[in-house]
Every structure is written in C-alpha cells, then in structure tokens.
Amino acid sequence: MRLLVLDFLLKQQAAVSLNDLEAAFHRADRITLYRTLKTFEEKGLVHSIADGTGSVKYALCEEGCACAPEDLHVHFHCNICNETYCLPKSRIPEIALPENFKTEEISLIMKGTCASCS
Amino acid sequence: MRLLVLDFLLKQQAAVSLNDLEAAFHRADRITLYRTLKTFEEKGLVHSIADGTGSVKYALCEEGCACAPEDLHVHFHCNICNETYCLPKSRIPEIALPENFKTEEISLIMKGTCASCS
C-alpha cells in the first residue's frame, strides 16, 4: 500500500491532499492513507503544506530537502485549478525580525494564477 | 456588542482567535462573535491569519492597510506562548516566480520563539 502511495506521489506535479489520495485509491481506507502520509512525513519523505484552503497538502521532498528553515521553498496555490505547487527554485529570502525573535520554521504561501491557467 | 469586540481588539498585542474572544466574552454567543469577526473582515477592519494552528486568528488592520499584496506584513507564531503577532515592519520581499505565475495574495508565517518568551 505504501509503495502504491509513493508511486502515486512520484507521478504528481502538484501537492496532494488526503482527499486526492482517497479519490485515487478508492479501494483503500481513508485512515490508512492518512497514516501513510503521516509515516512518510515522519521519515522525511514528504513535507506537509498548510496552504490555507483548509486541507493540508503533501508533497515529496526533494533530494536533500531537510525541510528545515535553511532549505525552505515557496508554495504556490492556484485559485483557478486549486492546485498547490512547490516552487523549489524560489527560495525564501532573509526576513528582518525584531530583536529576540528566533525563527524555527517559515512558511510562505503565494496565491494567484499558475502558468497552466493563465 | 460589536463595539465591545472592537474595543477588545484594540487592546490586544497579539492576534486573537474565535476561542480567545469567546473566553473574553463568555456572556456572548460564539456565533455572534464569529459573525462579528466576519463582518469586520468584510469591512476591512481586521484581517484573518491562518497561522497553521488550526484556528484562524484575527488582527486589526493598520492605518491604510489594504491587506493587499503590495502591503503585506509577516506574521509570527510563537511556539511557547502560542500567540500570533503581526510584524508590520517586516515586509515580505519580492519573490522570484517562474514564468506566467501571477500573484494575488501572499502569506508568510514564521514560527519560533518570540521576544517575550526567549
């Protein structure tokens, strides 16, 4: 089952939600898919993206992607096709913070129209 | 009631969730507070922040804050005190996007430790 999910993820251009997975594997149980994603996330295979749509998306980590602050990329949510894409080439620039603020995580979500829909 | 909520918001340093409001106004109905926030948001008085904690936070808009892409500030969520702050002085820098991607909204959430908790 996990192999099937991994295979499915490899074929995706966009990040997938639990619902997407469920639709693709209608024979499998929602819970199993959920736990599969959680396991993948723990092992560092995928990272989760809260794109503000209410449902968390998951995408495969790139080679050497530690999903750590120093290796963060931008996520783009298209309002037309409702897909969320990783933009590994768009790095998050350094942000000036007030004194004594320590960053552990950064999440940058852009919303608009993607290349396919414009 | 709306005046009370507005007054409460004015006193806050951090963004408030619906639960925060409910705790502060335990005499008022959750739904009323919810609709009050929605109304404020529609009118441009507050902006909503999805900080990834599962509950949406609201904060008063600054003077002249159009909450538009060109006027976006950073939000900071402290993992210790669980508060979410607006950092109006930390502007979101220009991000290089792939060809034909059009941005309409940007949301940048940083997580870590705030000044009070460090």
Added chain:
DNA sequence: TAAAGAATGCAATGCAGTTGCATGCAAACA
C-alpha cells in the same frame, strides 16, 4: 406607533483531522 431591517442566540450540520480497538498479515524466533 407600526413596519422593516439588522443583530443576536440556539440548534444543528459539515468537514478535516485524529484516536481506539480489533483484525489480519508477515517476518523473526525457538
């Protein structure tokens, strides 16, 4: 004062995420 419109409160719904428990499979071990 009467009527119209808006605000409030109660109840109920929907959805996403999550957990507990029982079952089944498969590898490790005696």
Added chain:
DNA sequence: TGTTTGCATGCAACTGCATTGCATTCTTTA
C-alpha cells in the same frame, strides 16, 4: 514447523473549528 511478536490495515467513533438555518429580539425609520 509452529509460535510469537510487531506492524499494517480497516472500522467506528470522536474532536474541534467553521458555517448555516431559523426563530427571536432590538433598532431604526417612516
């Protein structure tokens, strides 16, 4: 080879937050 142990799967149920419908109350205005 038979047993045991651990993990994966599936079902059911629960939680929390957001949201809507409907009835009631308040306010405004003619």
